[in-house]
Amino acid sequence: MELVSTINSGNSSELDVRLAKKGDKEAFSRLIEQNKISMYRVAQGMLSEKLDIEDAIQSTIIKAYEGIIYLKKNEFFKTWLIRILINECKSILIRNKKVVNIEEYNIDISVNDDYSSIELTSAVNLLDDDLRIVTILFYFEDIAQKEISRLLHIPEGTVRSRLSRARTKLYEILRESR
Numbered sequence: 001m002e003l004v005s006t007i008n009s010g011n012s013s014e015l016d017v018r019l020a021k022k023g024d025k026e027a028f029s030r031l032i033e034q035n036k037i038s039m040y041r042v043a044q045g046m047l048s049e050k051l052d053i054e055d056a057i058q059s060t061i062i063k064a065y066e067g068i069i070y071l072k073k074n075e076f077f078k079t080w081l082i083r084i085l086i087n088e089c090k091s092i093l094i095r096n097k098k099v100v101n102i103e104e105y106n107i108d109i110s111v112n113d114d115y116s117s118i119e120l121t122s123a124v125n126l127l128d129d130d131l132r133i134v135t136i137l138f139y140f141e142d143i144a145q146k147e148i149s150r151l152l153h154i155p156e157g158t159v160r161s162r163l164s165r166a167r168t169k170l171y172e173i174l175r176e177s178r
Contacts, residue, residue: 017074038141045136046089056088123173131166
């Protein structure tokens with residue numbers, strides 16, 4: 001029974017993408033609803049201010065709605081959406097001319113998710129930007145290394161090495177905190 005529901009949920013996402021491409025606003029809303037936690041986590045990993053996070057997500061939704069007809073492969077909707085979000089976050093960082101200060105990551109998380117361990121979240125937020133984003137995408141969003149490579153426009157080997165360095169640093173950070 002679980003296999004059937006898993007298969008159906010995958011098909012419903014692709015069906016929603018097809019419907020959204022034809023202008024179905026409700027299908028697009030369902031797609032955004034399915035991906036809102038992922039979008040929030042990624043934006044939070046890149047931006048420190050709650051208003052900037054909200055702006056990035058809002059701009060991403062608008063751009064995705066306007067550009068969904070250009071999505072070539074329906075099964076890559078989430079990857080495509082996250083790529084738009086990453087670009088929006090980068091634009092906000094450039095526009096604000098901010099240097100992201102890791103110590104400022106005391107954000108009130110209004111999304112209820114299973115990854116809200118304060119100790120782990122704090123440790124991940126202490127990582128350098130390049131290590132933090134691959135860690136969030138791989139471990140929190142379950143995006144494959146190959147997809148992360150495409151999203152960030154870096155070689156797959158770089159993704160693997162950053163994940164390895166991030167694991168080492170996280171181990172050191174968590175060991176020191178005990």
